[in-house]
Amino acid sequence: GQNIDQPTEMTATEGAIVQINCTYQTSGFNGLFWYQQHAGEAPTFLSYNVLDGLEEKGRFSSFLSRSKGYSYLLLKELQMKDSASYLCAVKDSNYQLIWGAGTKLIIKP
Amino acid sequence: NAGVTQTPKFRVLKTGQSMTLLCAQDMNHEYMYWYRQDPGMGLRLIHYSVGEGTTAKGEVPDGYNVSRLKKQNFLLGLESAAPSQTSVYFCASSDPGTGETGELFFGEGSRLTVL
Numbered sequence: 001g002q003n004i005d006q007p008t009e010m011t012a013t014e015g016a017i018v019q020i021n022c023t024y025q026t027s028g029f030n031g032l033f034w035y036q037q038h039a040g041e042a043p044t045f046l047s048y049n050v051l052d053g054l055e056e057k058g059r060f061s062s063f064l065s066r067s068k069g070y071s072y073l074l075l076k077e078l079q080m081k082d083s084a085s086y087l088c089a090v091k092d093s094n095y096q097l098i099w100g101a102g103t104k105l106i107i108k109p
Numbered sequence: 110n111a112g113v114t115q116t117p118k119f120r121v122l123k124t125g126q127s128m129t130l131l132c133a134q135d136m137n138h139e140y141m142y143w144y145r146q147d148p149g150m151g152l153r154l155i156h157y158s159v160g161e162g163t164t165a166k167g168e169v170p171d172g173y174n175v176s177r178l179k180k181q182n183f184l185l186g187l188e189s190a191a192p193s194q195t196s197v198y199f200c201a202s203s204d205p206g207t208g209e210t211g212e213l214f215f216g217e218g219s220r221l222t223v224l
Contacts, residue, residue, distance in 0.1 A: 004151065043213075096154070
């Protein structure tokens with residue numbers, strides 16, 4: 001079966017750095033997405049990786065290793081507004097998105 | 110630019126009642142999707158459409174029907190609601206043909222409770 005694993009919850013301190021991991025086992029791979037979802041709101045697109053390596057976008061970076069079935073989202077200079085759930089999703093060989101259950105990130109002052 | 114709009118935002122149904130959720134997008138996207146989101150689980154695809162007049166089943170289609178009569182609209186119907194259909198429903202659209210990432214744009218969600 002297809003599976004996406006992420007930690008259920010993480011806590012970090014304002015101003016610090018946090019890394020959210022995502023491991024996947026899917027039938028094929030055509031890209032990996034990270035979305036942010038604030039409580040009670042819709043998911044919004046953060047990043048997309050299709051090749052190995054690091055993609056940087058401001059305070060957020062996303063890394064992919066296809067051989068290891070692994071990605072992480074790195075958030076720097078954490079702000080209170082970064083408190084949200086972070087969803088990892090993989091596009092499989094049929095171009096269907098397989099979603100992880102999400103990681104709830106709690107930022108403390 | 111409204112993006113993806115869902116109506117209604119909230120609804121309470123009794124078991125056996127029927128209802129329709131409406132999704133409208135103004136981005137001229139070809140692809141549209143209906144997902145449900147339940148606590149502790151990833152988004153699960155109910156049905157999707159790759160163009161006007163076409164629909165296809167996703168991961169959890171049972172108990173739901175859909176129609177895509179117009180490119181901008183995607184309707185999700187519950188013919189006989191069951192408590193197991195209590196969930197938050199998200200509509201999304203995308204346009205992979207642009208050569209971009211094919212990222213999904215989501216509506217604000219519709220919270221449905223079936224008693």
